Amino acid sequence: MTNVEGRRTNDAGRRTLGAQVLAFSIFRLPGKYAALLRRAMGLILEYRASIVIWMLTGVMPLVMLAVWYALAESGPIAGYAQNDFVAYYLMLTLVRQLTNVWVIWELDYEIRHGDLSVKLLHPINPIHEYIATHLADKVFRLWILVPLALLAWWLFPDLHYDVMPLTLTLWLAALVVAWLLRFLSQYCFGILAFWISQALTLNEMWFAGMLMLGGVVAPLDLFPAPVAQVANYLPFRFMLSFPVEILLGRLSASDVIVGTLTMLAWLAFFLMLYRWLWSKGIRQFGAFGA
């Protein structure tokens, strides 16, 4: 039978299992994403000039490259010769450009100015709109980065990357997870804006951690052994360095396996943290609103 809302129910008025599964909104997401992405792409194109400038601001890895390159003039450093540094930092720049996240600024602003109310009235989690904008941005960036990457490849022919199909697949997967980790962790900090005014500050520290222990200041190999050991298991490594390490071919098979498992563990952690924080945050919003 069907109840008042036209949904299939059993005699006790509860929805049948099939209807429950279908009602689980995740199955209806793809259609919504198509529309969200379409609009996001429109927005991104409106802002294309800004985005190019943002891309230009991501040049810190190149500054670090200049320093290490100069320092390695007299000889390799911890197994990295000048060419190795070039290979490392060019790839790191690419990875950084492809995994960039800015959602906390939007989330923090919308929470503190009450604009989130508008999103909360829609029967869809606000996170999807943010994800859609980020995805559209990546599509746009690819347009610029692919030609640049090809140019770099032509300019620096003796760069050593491990381009076996398996490695590339792993690299791609690690890239996607890297973006997810950056997005989810930043989003979690953004949710803190429901309670505190300094969510951006906390995120700044998180970002500093990523710069230091995610491989921007130096490849993780160059840290003292105990530090490098710890850094191998911290989430920062998987937000930037891990994809680069995979492609540089310096990791043993067991390194890769352990690394992948750690990476997935962190992904699961941040997913759960996000869900928990969001439900708490919505309660908080409902108490004080805006």
Place this chain on the structure above:
Amino acid sequence: MRYLRLLVIFYKNSLLRELEYRVNFLANAFMSVFWLTWGILGVSVFFLHRNRMGDWTFPEVLMVVGLFTFFEGVIEALLRPNVGAVIEQIRDGTLDFVLTKPVNAQFIASLRNLVIWRLVDVILGMMVILYGLSQLHVTPTPAQVMFFIAMVISALMMVYSIWLIMVSLAFWFVRIDNITELFYAFYEAGRYPVTIYRGVVRVLLTFIVPIAFITTFPASALLGRLDMTTASIGFAFALGLFIFSNRFWNFALRYYSSASS
């Protein structure tokens, strides 16, 4: 003198505003210490593998780090708050209120706001410079100190001029907020003495994007490595930029007044 009194009033108002957000104070002070520590740790990583960067020893590099933080404090406390404010005013059309006041518009627009807690960076920067000096067991000669002060002044002029030019650009490119981020991206290169870079990078940073003048030259001056010629060029360049930025600002203002209804 009137301008001095105005400055006091501006800054008192800024302080009042800042006190509204007491957590901001703690956060800002903390972040200053945080980033300085981070910067020193970052430099230390280099010294794990080499005992010199170019021809700079660790304490000498620390001085550059100190100057980097010092000027970052100046920018964050005095300059950046005003760029943001002017951009907003242009967007909202409230800049006219500023322009019709009987006070020099550049003065108001560039110095109105002060984020006082960021001056912690200025203090911390100076402390690091002094620490670096102490580790070297050298006392700079009066001439070197003079050079140092001259270079700091020219650096201040340069930094102010660059930011004034960026503010002026806002009259044409309303979406300029992230051009200021470009400045920070290039400024990152100023963490380390510019002489360690080779070739193209060094030229870029010294002459095209004058980062070297800001963080490296004052340090060189204090260490007796700066010759008179370079110091004079530096100073002249800064002065020239200062005058140019003022002209550019006025030009932008004329454009704005004639373009808006």
Place this chain on the structure above:
Amino acid sequence: MPYQPPIYVEHLCKYYSVHQKEPGLIGSLRSFVRRKYIDVKAVDDVSFTIDAGEIVGFLGPNGAGKTTTLKVLSGLLYPTRGTARVLGFIPSERRPEFLRQITLVMGQKQQLAWDLPAMETFLVNAAIYEIPADQFKQRLDELTELLDLSPLLKKQVRKLSLGERMKCELAAALLHRPRVLFLDEPTIGLDVTMQTRIRQFIREYNARHAATILLTSHYMADVTALCRRVIVIDHGKVLYDGDLHNLAEKIAPHKLIRVELAQPLNGQRLEDYGEVVSAREQHAALLVPRDATPEVAARMLAQLPIADVTIEEPPIEEVITRVFEQAARARAERGEEEDGE
């Protein structure tokens, strides 16, 4: 299933803790060291029921609790105490099925993407609310016709005037044909023509789709045009809930007699008949006690050279203002504190 009113509120309370600060440097420093908090009762024991298809006006000064109540009913805020039910749902649970049947339009906030044409947001909403393509087209056509949207759909939202934006906002908010509409100051900042337009639209929409509408407004004209029933709220409490015109009768014991004189008065005085509100050349208006109106009117017609006469209710604004004044007096008598503004 027994009838459930679409909107049901009982003993609803919403309290906030807000920190207070004195002006000046000393006040700032003091507040820096130790915060003083006071309790604000935004909504204080409010109860009402709204039936399907009603358009109810929610009147009150700024800070009265109108917007807070709407936010509770749409699920953005949850109550401190009391019950709120909309279409049988508990709003603060924010179930998708609930959100698909309501809409909240806030005059000050917008859901349209600023840099894109409104059409883009409509398409996104169609997907979010799972509106099938044919229904979407049909509804969009209807809304375009009612709101005159065709020239606006392809222009960037930030290039539209305030009134045009509001029309597009309304369209975006109604594409999913919600059964319950919460309209918070929908005509604020609009010019008179546009306000009339929006009012006509709301009336038409209500007539066509029997939507239940709860509307807040500063403008009495909105309320007079659309609502038979009003709920007057001030300082979080309901002062009156009922027919708009009965309100006038209860609170304002006068009626307004307007006369147009055929010739200037000859020694007679208007003051003999009632309280003169205005007297200019041939036109005059007098306030007359309600019960005495027929008698006074008859006397005037008999004794004065009258060309035309109308008998009116006093302006609603005055009535409402009087309601608030009465409430303020009652509060003062009870010794309650006024909150500083």
